[in-house]
Amino acid sequence: MKSFSEIETTVKRATKASGYSWGVAEETAKCVRLLESFGLPGIKHINNYFSERKENSFQNLNLISERNPPSAKPYCPIILGVSFLDQSNSLELLKKIELNNVAYPSIFLAFLSRTSEIIGKKIQINLDKKEIILNFNLNIYSNIANNDFPSIANHLEINFLKNIDSFSEEEWKNLYKLSEDTFVEESDSLKQGGAGAGLTDND
Amino acid sequence: MLVELRDPNTIMKLSRLGSFHQSKLSFLRSFLNEFKDWEYKQDLFNLDENGYGEAVYSFKKDKRVYSLVCFANHIKDEERSDRVIATKWDAAFTLHDGVPSKKDIERLKNEVPRQEVGRLSYKELTLSRANKSVRLFNHVTDNLSKGLQPDLNLLSKVGYLYRTTAVYGSGKFGLADRFRIKNREEINGPFRLEMMLVYLVRQFTFDQVNHVAYHKNPKKAVKLDEQISKNLGIGNSTGLGMAPFIVNHPTLLNNWILSREIALKKIREIKDVKKNDSALFVDCVKKSLTNITSWNTDSEYQKNKINNLLKDIQKFLKFIENEFDFTTEYSFNGIYEWLEQETCEECIEYVVSIMMEPYSEITEPLVKEMSSDEEKYFNIPAHRTVEDLRNIIEKKYPNILEINFEKKENNQNFWFISKNKEEPRLADRFEEHGSELEQPLAIARDIKKLYEILMVSKNSQTVSDFLIKNSELRHVVRRVFVVEKFPYSEIQDNTIGKNIMPIDMLRLKLSFFGALKFDPRSDKWLRICMFQGAPLPHELKNYDEQWVYKSNI
Numbered sequence: 001m002k003s004f005s006e007i008e009t010t011v012k013r014a015t016k017a018s019g020y021s022w023g024v025a026e027e028t029a030k031c032v033r034l035l036e037s038f039g040l041p042g043i044k045h046i047n048n049y050f051s052e053r054k055e056n057s058f059q060n061l062n063l064i065s066e067r068n069p070p071s072a073k074p075y076c077p078i079i080l081g082v083s084f085l086d087q088s089n090s091l092e093l094l095k096k097i098e099l100n101n102v103a104y105p106s107i108f109l110a111f112l113s114r115t116s117e118i119i120g121k122k123i124q125i126n127l128d129k130k131e132i133i134l135n136f137n138l139n140i141y142s143n144i145a146n147n148d149f150p151s152i153a154n155h156l157e158i159n160f161l162k163n164i165d166s167f168s169e170e171e172w173k174n175l176y177k178l179s180e181d182t183f184v185e186e187s188d189s190l191k192q193g194g195a196g197a198g199l200t201d202n203d
Numbered sequence: 204m205l206v207e208l209r210d211p212n213t214i215m216k217l218s219r220l221g222s223f224h225q226s227k228l229s230f231l232r233s234f235l236n237e238f239k240d241w242e243y244k245q246d247l248f249n250l251d252e253n254g255y256g257e258a259v260y261s262f263k264k265d266k267r268v269y270s271l272v273c274f275a276n277h278i279k280d281e282e283r284s285d286r287v288i289a290t291k292w293d294a295a296f297t298l299h300d301g302v303p304s305k306k307d308i309e310r311l312k313n314e315v316p317r318q319e320v321g322r323l324s325y326k327e328l329t330l331s332r333a334n335k336s337v338r339l340f341n342h343v344t345d346n347l348s349k350g351l352q353p354d355l356n357l358l359s360k361v362g363y364l365y366r367t368t369a370v371y372g373s374g375k376f377g378l379a380d381r382f383r384i385k386n387r388e389e390i391n392g393p394f395r396l397e398m399m400l401v402y403l404v405r406q407f408t409f410d411q412v413n414h415v416a417y418h419k420n421p422k423k424a425v426k427l428d429e430q431i432s433k434n435l436g437i438g439n440s441t442g443l444g445m446a447p448f449i450v451n452h453p454t455l456l457n458n459w460i461l462s463r464e465i466a467l468k469k470i471r472e473i474k475d476v477k478k479n480d481s482a483l484f485v486d487c488v489k490k491s492l493t494n495i496t497s498w499n500t501d502s503e504y505q506k507n508k509i510n511n512l513l514k515d516i517q518k519f520l521k522f523i524e525n526e527f528d529f530t531t532e533y534s535f536n537g538i539y540e541w542l543e544q545e546t547c548e549e550c551i552e553y554v555v556s557i558m559m560e561p562y563s564e565i566t567e568p569l570v571k572e573m574s575s576d577e578e579k580y581f582n583i584p585a586h587r588t589v590e591d592l593r594n595i596i597e598k599k600y601p602n603i604l605e606i607n608f609e610k611k612e613n614n615q616n617f618w619f620i621s622k623n624k625e626e627p628r629l630a631d632r633f634e635e636h637g638s639e640l641e642q643p644l645a646i647a648r649d650i651k652k653l654y655e656i657l658m659v660s661k662n663s664q665t666v667s668d669f670l671i672k673n674s675e676l677r678h679v680v681r682r683v684f685v686v687e688k689f690p691y692s693e694i695q696d697n698t699i700g701k702n703i704m705p706i707d708m709l710r711l712k713l714s715f716f717g718a719l720k721f722d723p724r725s726d727k728w729l730r731i732c733m734f735q736g737a738p739l740p741h742e743l744k745n746y747d748e749q750w751v752y753k754s755n756i
Binding site for chain 1: 324325374375376377378379380381382559578581582583585635643648666667670671674676677678679680681726
């Protein structure tokens, strides 16, 4: 089994050798390591992408907006990912971001996962009718089986989720009430002595 | 009195970093301190009469066990090389997490002696190999087999029976990644498992030499005297592989240096130095003279440094004994200021290390701060502005901005990774091919380049926008934001200039390991000695903390 350290070092070098700058290579290496640690096909997809780059050209999208023009050539997931990461502060203000024709979206996802941690919001993605949730870079939840991660995303929709509870107030109250069963009802003497301070602070 | 931390623009110069010495903060000393109450055991010793075979040593506490698995093999003299190009070694080692099963040992037997071309598993933590100092090993076995102890003069010229030529950890060649073990309290200190491996290897070398001597002449052979064993360490040959590590782990480097600087600051701030503490300090300085006079090297560069050090230490001792009064307030601050005025960098840093000896209460909490999670500081705050970036550079890299990289001598060398051994190398960019594949280790040059572009960029532009057009500088933009928070994270010097001494970078790291007797074999590799004078495993429960200054050979 390859260690994550080996994966990161090799991906960094391979990315640089594929024509990216060292700084971008460092970012890509972190992302592929992340995918592998989540059990997603990072090495497989970056390998395929670099192989395809030798034959085909890809489009760089440096400035991301709400609706991005469809490109005849697929978007490079690395440049797209780095741009997304760098622009995350302004992008999170947008309600929804739409992209078409993105090569190896799994690679792009890793950048979005890191973005989720940086901005402190979950990110929900619709990828050609499949759903993916990025949870603060702690995990990636999706209903896509690993081997089915596509090499092209025809349509990608990115939503920043509000920091709201995923449960009802009623469910919370029920649970809280149960937790109260670990508390002790205070008698007068406990009120006096239990906290070590007086009942008034008018000094 | 408040003492300022020393200026990174002085301390982080290569000549200063290359003058660092071991101290109480060094990893091999903090390793001994942490593992002193662990149970040590030799679990297996299956060597033939020539000393070839397997051995296992362990440290155990509660349910945690670390086992060193050793493989000693016969190699021909012409196959023995300390260089990374070697493919065979006298012995190879791995530190296994837990108790290795027979199956594990069989697996490791096929992989560990092959080193870089073997594959380890997540159950192994570190990997190493070592070669005999043949001259010394043979002398010791011959003498012991005749019932005699070895010649101490000869021992003092070398200082060890074996020297390691690499110690690998953190995921190399399939070894366990750091994340698997990072929450273990006993290894909350850098390179602790590497130190454990080297320490146990040292014991293996004593056991092996006794074993071979016995089988040579069972009737007459004696064991190597314990006091002599104690004064032998384990050697190490180190090349350029260590240099990029320092550049590539900026927050870790910061935490090492910052701990040292905080220790010095706190010691200088002690108003009344206790008599016992000043006595211990002076005693260590005096006893350490043996370490200087027994420091052998053929390197003119190092000989010169040693001579200056010896001269300055003698001058310092004279000063302490005749002119200095430890009852004056803030006496260590007075000593430090005198050193800065009167002695060379090598001497300043030597005495700074010894100043820590009486103060475990200062150093021990700092040891726990010497690791780092680089990941936490990896992301670039791209919402910040060009003005921010420029201000940080002006504040943090003032000397680097003065270097003129248009001059050939300031841009003479380049760092690259050798295709043959995947190891870092340094070469002249105007004489050799390959500079187009330069590694991103010319930080000073790239910072200067970044600064020049920032000077013609709009102040209000965000870093995010700036990076769209300047992607090739992304690696140094990241570093600028790191150095903003971590003042000692950057070498404040040119790592590609004509006059660079790469061994300064190696020595910096090795001093934190706790190495002694730096012996440069060229400007690019050196030999050192570790654990010389250290307690033997069975003495760990009660040992003299200042052992490092009490070596007799």
